[in-house]
Amino acid sequence: MSKANHYQLRDLPSVSVILDAMHDDISQWGHDAVTDVARAQLEQARVSVKSGSPAPESPEEIIKAIRATLNQSAEPSLRPVFNLTGIVLHSNLGRASLPHAAIDAVQRVAAGASNLEYDLDAGARGDRDSHIESLICELTGAEAATVVNNNAAAVLLVLNTLALMKNVPVSRGELVEIGGSFRVPDIMHRSGCTLVEVGTTNRTHLKDYANAISADTALLMRVHTSNYRVEGFTHTVPESELAALARRHAIPFVVDMGCGNLIDLTALGLPHEATAQQTLRNGADLVLFSGDKLLGGPQAGVIAGRKDLIAQIKQNPLKRALRLDKMTLAALEATLKLYRHPTDLLQALPTLRLLTRCVEDIQAQTTRLAPIISDALGERYRVASVAVASQIGSGSLPQEILPSAALAIRATDQRDETLRTLSEDLRACRKPIVGRLKNGALLLDLRCLATSDEDDFIEQFSGLR
Numbered sequence: 001m002s003k004a005n006h007y008q009l010r011d012l013p014s015v016s017v018i019l020d021a022m023h024d025d026i027s028q029w030g031h032d033a034v035t036d037v038a039r040a041q042l043e044q045a046r047v048s049v050k051s052g053s054p055a056p057e058s059p060e061e062i063i064k065a066i067r068a069t070l071n072q073s074a075e076p077s078l079r080p081v082f083n084l085t086g087i088v089l090h091s092n093l094g095r096a097s098l099p100h101a102a103i104d105a106v107q108r109v110a111a112g113a114s115n116l117e118y119d120l121d122a123g124a125r126g127d128r129d130s131h132i133e134s135l136i137c138e139l140t141g142a143e144a145a146t147v148v149n150n151n152a153a154a155v156l157l158v159l160n161t162l163a164l165m166k167n168v169p170v171s172r173g174e175l176v177e178i179g180g181s182f183r184v185p186d187i188m189h190r191s192g193c194t195l196v197e198v199g200t201t202n203r204t205h206l207k208d209y210a211n212a213i214s215a216d217t218a219l220l221m222r223v224h225t226s227n228y229r230v231e232g233f234t235h236t237v238p239e240s241e242l243a244a245l246a247r248r249h250a251i252p253f254v255v256d257m258g259c260g261n262l263i264d265l266t267a268l269g270l271p272h273e274a275t276a277q278q279t280l281r282n283g284a285d286l287v288l289f290s291g292d293k294l295l296g297g298p299q300a301g302v303i304a305g306r307k308d309l310i311a312q313i314k315q316n317p318l319k320r321a322l323r324l325d326k327m328t329l330a331a332l333e334a335t336l337k338l339y340r341h342p343t344d345l346l347q348a349l350p351t352l353r354l355l356t357r358c359v360e361d362i363q364a365q366t367t368r369l370a371p372i373i374s375d376a377l378g379e380r381y382r383v384a385s386v387a388v389a390s391q392i393g394s395g396s397l398p399q400e401i402l403p404s405a406a407l408a409i410r411a412t413d414q415r416d417e418t419l420r421t422l423s424e425d426l427r428a429c430r431k432p433i434v435g436r437l438k439n440g441a442l443l444l445d446l447r448c449l450a451t452s453d454e455d456d457f458i459e460q461f462s463g464l465r
């Protein structure tokens, strides 16, 4: 180490000198927090002096850096972003945006006491499912229903209740993995039941199921192959035939539907997706689905179907561990109630509104915004308006099927590095912008950019480094 460096190290202030100058900060943040940050900041200064950089000019400079770190740590870690990935129900970006009615309902119950588990008529303890069960039955045609934390929890709870230490035949074509952590074979194992694989990846017949049924078989399960499709020489057994087979053997037929869909999506120009009503009419004894996929509500798992089975499920002690909190129940109730008004649903439910947003509207938006963003980015980048395809996301078919429009940003020097820097800077904005890199361009699909958010979106670019 050079002599100059040595002196500079010696001149760095001590922790106690720094703390003495930070009384107000200590009363705001607490002694321990300020001390920890001060130590870290001094250590950083020491390291940089040792590597030849000049020492901070004054203790004030170090104090400024400490304050910046403390302020930054106070920013919420979980915060809103612009989802311009082109995937409407993005599992990593929080899936469904809640309808206003649901947000209002959350606010109403969050702030104080509620009748969450209190029967106001009887003046006695109630059941938290009571707020939602009849509504689910009304919309799906089920006899009974209950709700848990998410659809994975619903599958776990149903299997653990109805199939503990017994066998469950599932088609090899349905042993799906969803989002990396939900794998049908793993969840079955953890539920305490034994998976019996039947059929093949592409073809499974009724006789495959029939041959697999024994005295140890608890139920038949169908898993919706949400996020992939087997094409070509394929065969799956219709639900009504599986239901009839299960009935002959006096065992339940359970369908994990994945997306919770309650309406005819083809009437909206979207791909067909089975409804819970139809699946129950086809003979399913229980249907299971998510609250925050196509249903457009909060994260939740709905279990609907036969009354005797739901009663059994509600008695499983695991139900307590997987139950919904009051805020989610409020949001789910409000979301489901929107389905009573089908003509208003498209406007009231953000998920459906975004999925059905017309391409001309999105194109007009990219045409309007391209020159503004281009000006803001300057010489280093070129911005064009291009046609793209958005995806539904969240375990819906992965084919890109919704015609959309995007801002395509390319680096003028055509270097990947330049483009990557921009996409990093956009993710570092006050309200981070998340797009996708494709073929040498950063694509910002504007399907999910509300017109009312345009000014905020533009403002992020003016603050870029």
Ligand SMILES: *Cc1c(COP(=O)(O)O)cnc(C)c1O
Pocket (backbone or CB within 6 Å): 150, 151, 152, 153, 155, 178, 182, 223, 224, 225, 226, 227, 256, 257, 258, 259, 289, 290, 291, 300, 301, 394, 395
């Ligand atoms: C998405 C999905 C799940 C998991 O649902 P979560 O609500 O994310 O827990 C389970 N099964 C199927 C078929 C799915 O599509």
